[in-house]
Amino acid sequence: MTQTNANNPPxxxxxxxxxxxRASAEEMAQCLANLPALPAAETLRAPETGxxxxxxxxxxxxxxxxxxxxxxxxxALRLGDFVGHAYVAGRDHExxxxxxxxxxxxxxxxxxxxxxxxxxxxxxxxxxxxxxxxARKAAATRVDFFTMATMR
Amino acid sequence: MSILSLGFADxxxxxxxxxxxxxxxxxxPGRIQRIPARITPPxxxxxxxxxxxxxxxxxxxxxxxxxxxxxxxxxxxxxGAPITQDIGAARFVLACxxxxxxxxxxxxxxxxxxxxxxxxxxxxxxxxxxxxRLIGPGIQHEHxxxxxxxxxxxxxxxxxxxxxxxxxxxxxxxxxxxIAALPRSVMIAEG
Numbered sequence: 001m002t003q004t005n006a007n008n009p010p011x012x013x014x015x016x017x018x019x020x021x022r023a024s025a026e027e028m029a030q031c032l033a034n035l036p037a038l039p040a041a042e043t044l045r046a047p048e049t050g051x052x053x054x055x056x057x058x059x060x061x062x063x064x065x066x067x068x069x070x071x072x073x074x075x076a077l078r079l080g081d082f083v084g085h086a087y088v089a090g091r092d093h094e095x096x097x098x099x100x101x102x103x104x105x106x107x108x109x110x111x112x113x114x115x116x117x118x119x120x121x122x123x124x125x126x127x128x129x130x131x132x133x134x135a136r137k138a139a140a141t142r143v144d145f146f147t148m149a150t151m152r
Numbered sequence: 153m154s155i156l157s158l159g160f161a162d163x164x165x166x167x168x169x170x171x172x173x174x175x176x177x178x179x180x181p182g183r184i185q186r187i188p189a190r191i192t193p194p195x196x197x198x199x200x201x202x203x204x205x206x207x208x209x210x211x212x213x214x215x216x217x218x219x220x221x222x223x224x225x226x227x228x229x230x231x232g233a234p235i236t237q238d239i240g241a242a243r244f245v246l247a248c249x250x251x252x253x254x255x256x257x258x259x260x261x262x263x264x265x266x267x268x269x270x271x272x273x274x275x276x277x278x279x280x281x282x283x284x285r286l287i288g289p290g291i292q293h294e295h296x297x298x299x300x301x302x303x304x305x306x307x308x309x310x311x312x313x314x315x316x317x318x319x320x321x322x323x324x325x326x327x328x329x330x331i332a333a334l335p336r337s338v339m340i341a342e343g
Contacts, residue, residue: 042157042158043158044156044157044158044159044229045159045229045230046163076156076229078155078156081155083155083156
């Protein structure tokens with residue numbers, strides 16, 4: 001299903017979908033708690049869990065190989081004229097439902113600005129902070145293999 | 153842009169019930185079965201044809217259809233079946249308007265007759281106990297079936313299709329929520 005219009009360039013939608021996919025159900029529910037409730041959505045595809053084959057490629061020119069299967073939960077629902085999709089890792093059905101609901105609501109120009117500032121930006125900040133703290137922890141344990149070379 | 157609507161209300165039980173009805177229709181050619189699932193597909197799809205495709209088609213079965221963009225989008229979303237423009241490559245063919253010629257469809261091979269296409273033909277009405285006389289496996293004496301809205305030369309084309317056995321095309325006739333099947337093993341005589 002392709003839904004492109006002036007309000008939703010694919011990059012913007014990719015960005016919020018990737019942020020929603022990384023957020024947990026509680027985080028999304030927390031962000032939504034301060035906002036007026038979204039209208040009831042029609043479920044097109046109830047959350048369902050399945051396996052997706054992850055393919056890898058060694059280097060830019062290597063042969064593609066099957067790296068392994070991962071558990072993915074998908075959901076699709078309709079909010080007014082907008083169809084929201086979510087494919088999230090894991091088996092949390094509530095998370096998939098909330099991510100699809102937010103994807104649908106974010107496509108609606110009337111709601112987009114509010115939701116971007118109330119849900120997507122705080123989640124993006126949280127995720128960036130988590131990534132940075134992880135990177136700092138890793139950086140602290142870095143071993144510099146050139147030390148030996150300079151000692152000589 | 154069309155708006156997607158719901159497929160089966162209960163994907164598991166409705167698909168199983170529809171599959172059972174199709175199996176029953178296939179094993180008793182010409183007997184009219186009702187699809188028990190309540191389903192509201194986009195026009196021009198009728199509930200029986202939609203339920204048949206949702207139960208049978210999937211990512212491995214290329215689908216050809218003449219039902220327009222809304223129906224194509226709905227089927228692609230709910231079945232995940234690839235839509236093909238090449239009618240000879242399709243495993244399922246959905247005809248809502250003028251029926252395509254049976255000879256244009258994939259009939260499988262002698263080694264793999266199961267690869268023959270299934271034509272899902274939407275017709276105006278199905279009536280039992282009058283019209284065509286059907287004989288063949290699954291029928292003790294004869295079944296009668298009147299199909300209003302079938303192509304005029306269907307019985308002739310069917311005789312050619314039947315002659316290809318074990319290769320050939322199977323047909324599901326759908327009208328509203330009723331479904332009747334013509335597996336390739338059945339013979340049709342005009343009533």
